[in-house]
Amino acid sequence: MSDYNALGITVRYLAFPRQGLQSQAEQDMKAIWCAKDRNKALDDAMNGKGVQPASCNVDIAKHYTLGVQMGVNGTPAMVLSNGMVLPGYQGPKELKAFLDEHKTDKR
Template sequence: MVMLKKLLLALCIGSFSLSACAAESGAAPVVAPTITPAAVQMVQQAIKGLSANIQVDSIDPAPMPGFYQVIAGGQMVYVSTDGKYLMHGDLIDLGKHQNLGDAAWSRFRKDELAKVPASQRIVFAPAHPKYTVTVFTDVNCGFCRALHEHVAEFNKAGIAVEYLAWPREGVTSTSGRPTPTYTEMVSVWCASDRKAAFTAAKEGHAPKAATCTNPVEDQFNLGLKLGVNGTPTIIGPDGSTLGGFVTPDQLLQALQKGS
């Protein structure tokens, strides 16, 4: 899949042009399918046919005729309007050199993250931030720890960092018991001074064991829903992903480019 993606992009982004990469000026306009209740039911049945446990989160007309663009189980797929076919992978506009799934993913992430209350985040922010990013993090992840070492520099650059919990081990082990990292992150989120406990955990100091009503499991599941598969995952104000470990300068440049 990675090699195919590189080959497709190379064909259109190379130093020479191919007529196949240009949109046909005389092409007929594409009529987008309507998202009716019947269409929603059809798509849900198609997805459930693969697995009864997959939740369909978003259904939109696809940028290509005859298909719906669907976000389900942290993946983007394309389901034909007759429910017979499903495609998984990147949809590339050869004329514009764009991945047509990116915009839909960004909108979906932005909308879902807006539902997370500020009180459930661990926030490191300057007095008047120019930008705010959301970071799904694990307190024991090496790159997550390296990123947090620069949090003061991020803030100095005008970037607020809002952390959400994403224990890479998951919430429970195969035995059904809570994983060590999940338990540790619950203790951080339940600490009287969450920011201090969070920073200490990033430095390798386990927090004092604590339990309370906490959002750690919900945030882990939200990450899965948004396609998170590793930490750190940085999401910009518009819902786009901005990478994993980045330096303050790299993150600032990415945010400036996207604004």
């Protein structure tokens, strides 16, 4: 994320278990959101190191529902401030160029 941040791009996350609610992915996402170090937990999960069980008061179903309402139907996906959905991975430089070209309004 530091590469995105260095280009002035702010990223906020929603949990979106592609396998749907009540899946192992939902449980893993809950553990990531509840981890002491979310960044490390997410990195570990993405690198196949597994997720350490953790629990807290987070409603992954709300995240998922919001994603569906925004038009997300897979991951990765980005929702811009104007509501436009960009599916698939966008590298930092590519995303910056796209944002500069399309100048989304900041809210």
